[in-house]
Amino acid sequence: MNGTLILFYFLSAIVLVFAAVSMFTRKIFRAAICLLASLVGIAGIYLLWDMDFIAALQIIIYVGGIVVLIIFSIFLTHRASEKLARQSLIRRVRAMIIAIAGFVFTAWVLLSTQFPEASPASSNQLSVEQIGIQMMSYDKFGYLLPFEVISFLLLGALVGSITIAIKHKKI
Amino acid sequence: MIPLSHILIVSSALFFLGVYGFFARRNLITILMSVELILNSANINFIAFNKYLYPDKLDGVFFTLFIITIAAAEVSLALAIIINLYRRYNTIDIEDTKEMKF
Numbered sequence: 001m002n003g004t005l006i007l008f009y010f011l012s013a014i015v016l017v018f019a020a021v022s023m024f025t026r027k028i029f030r031a032a033i034c035l036l037a038s039l040v041g042i043a044g045i046y047l048l049w050d051m052d053f054i055a056a057l058q059i060i061i062y063v064g065g066i067v068v069l070i071i072f073s074i075f076l077t078h079r080a081s082e083k084l085a086r087q088s089l090i091r092r093v094r095a096m097i098i099a100i101a102g103f104v105f106t107a108w109v110l111l112s113t114q115f116p117e118a119s120p121a122s123s124n125q126l127s128v129e130q131i132g133i134q135m136m137s138y139d140k141f142g143y144l145l146p147f148e149v150i151s152f153l154l155l156g157a158l159v160g161s162i163t164i165a166i167k168h169k170k171i
Numbered sequence: 172m173i174p175l176s177h178i179l180i181v182s183s184a185l186f187f188l189g190v191y192g193f194f195a196r197r198n199l200i201t202i203l204m205s206v207e208l209i210l211n212s213a214n215i216n217f218i219a220f221n222k223y224l225y226p227d228k229l230d231g232v233f234f235t236l237f238i239i240t241i242a243a244a245e246v247s248l249a250l251a252i253i254i255n256l257y258r259r260y261n262t263i264d265i266e267d268t269k270e271m272k273f
Contacts, residue, residue: 004172004173005173008173008177008178012181015181015185016181016184016185016188019185019188019189019208020188022192022204022208023188023189023191023192023195023196023204023205023208028198028200028201031201031204032204035204035207035208038208038211039207039211042211042214042215045215046218049218049219049222051218051222051232053232054214054218054232054235054236057236057239058214058239061239061242061243062207062211062239062242065243066207066242066243066246069246069247069250070200070203070204070246070250073200073250073253073254074200076254076257077200077253077254077257077263084198084201085197085264087195087196087197091194091195091197092195094194095190095191095192095193095194095195096191096195098190098191098194099187099188099190099191099194100187102187102190103183103184103187106183106186106187107180107183110176110179110180110183111176113176115175115176115223115224116224130229131229131232131233134229134233135233135236141230143233146233146237150237150240150241153240153241153244154240154243154244157244157245157247157248158244158247160248160251161247161248161250161251162251164248164251164252164255165250165251165254165255167258
């Protein structure tokens with residue numbers, strides 16, 4: 001038991017507990033806040049693996065963008081202290097059966113798979129410079145084309161969401 | 172070094188928590204939150220495999236970047252649809268908005 005392992009179990013306990021509260025609570029605002037804590041815990045796990053860039057991106061986009069957007073729309077569509085209606089028992093039991101069966105099957109497959117031996121921890125630190133060079137190169141293993149496609153997708157999604165959410169004047 | 176199978180167990184537990192929320196909830200915003208959890212568990216898997224199996228390559232990092240971008244696009248579009256739905260029907264419960272049900 002070294003420090004990294006203990007820290008990993010602690011962080012994953014935080015992630016799973018907050019995700020579970022976020023999925024099981026009936027207060028929607030509390031669900032959003034617990035989702036935020038869970039996403040911060042995932043960023044902590046990335047930091048544990050020396051993935052600084054991905055952790056920063058996780059904090060900026062998920063915590064700073066997506067959860068704030070979700071909280072805004074909760075305030076637009078709910079009263080603040082309103083509880084969600086209790087779901088019917090059959091719906092919850094069905095969802096629980098699907099989730100538990102899937103988890104047991106996946107865990108069984110994972111535990112019976114022999115993964116190739118983890119290669120020794122590479123000393124080369126993942127640098128942002130490396131990521132930028134590979135993302136912008138168009139020879140072998142370059143990611144310029146997916147980058148452009150994803151930028152068009154993002155542009156299309158933003159224009160589309162403005163078009164959908166705009167208020168039409170009654171004529 | 173953290174064993175790889177423990178990481179995969181954690182991420183699959185996160186995935187199936189999201190699946191539970193996706194099937195059990197009826198409110199559209201909470202369904203959106205469970206989709207976020209599912210995408211995040213996929214991200215953890217990509218980063219773990221990149222770190223453990225191919226530590227000298229960057230492909231898992233790029234897939235994670237693209238998944239985060241797609242999640243941002245998806246959330247903006249879904250919230251626009253939800254707000255439009257609330258404006259027309261005054262509810263965002265998936266069982267109450269049944270105009271397009273066959």
